[in-house]
Amino acid sequence: MSLADSPAAPEVPVRGRPRSEAVERAIVEGVMKLLEEGVPLAELSIERIARTAGVGKATIYRRWSGKEALFVDVIRTAEPPDPLLPGTSMRDDLVALLEQLRRRGLMTRSSALLHNVYAQMKSSPKIWAAYHGTVVEPRRRLQVEILRRGQADGELRADVDVELLSDLFVGPMLLRTVMRPDADLPEGLSEQIVDALLEGLLPVSSPSA
Known part of the structure; x- marks a missing residue:
């Protein structure tokens, strides 16, 4: 042949x-x-x-x-990109994560399309589960990792529950972006939230002998 x-x-x-x-x-x-x-x-x-x-x-x-997977990518395309963490300190990384959430809130308010999609997505369990699994949960795991690293580096008290603390950091921003659409989202809000929480969570210096 x-x-x-x-x-x-x-x-x-x-x-x-x-x-x-x-x-x-x-x-x-x-x-x-x-x-x-x-x-x-x-x-x-x-x-x-x-x-x-x-x-x-x-x-x-x-x-x-x-x-479901396609819609998640569509929504991610319309959102601000995931932030590049500066890696200079726990505080700076937390600010970067919250800043992305603040900007997403501003975009949702200014975009009728995004606002409607989020509203519809919550009534579609499969789409919401896909979004939560591929977007929300990885971001939350990253924040918990940052807090654990902060504990290991001495930037955060060792007795703090980092899972709970992660929710405490995100909570005020979510409240303003989701539950209070009339609330301001000014520049500097991310720094204000992080610094207010960290002020009471820094390691206590042992008294000098």
Whole structure:
């Protein structure tokens, strides 16, 4: 059998990075377009998203396991990016995390789309669970790790419950961004919250002999 008559090798799909990013961006923008047109999350199907983005359903399923995972990426695209932690101290890292939450609150208030999506997402258990598992919980684990590192480095009292303390840091910002939409979110609020809490949580210096 000649080389020309040899069976062709199975085609291996090549996912070039620029092309992949362009396709994924088109899909995410397609979802955003439908949401901006007022289509509820519950009525968005993979078929409709594929038509809007100009791709096949298989293209979407190759990148996301389903609607829930896709919606989480759409929301993350609309949110501020995760902060780069300065790593200079526990205090500075905590401020960076809270600042991201403050900016997200400002964006949600200024974006009717984001506001509506968050409201709908909470009534869709699968979507909320996917968002919580891939966005909320990793951020919370990171904050707890920062607090534990602060204890190990002597920046925080060793007897403090870091799981509870993590909620205490985030609580005031969540209250202002979620439960009090009329409350101010001024610059410097993140520093104010962190410093107010840390003032009573620093290690107590032992009296000199």
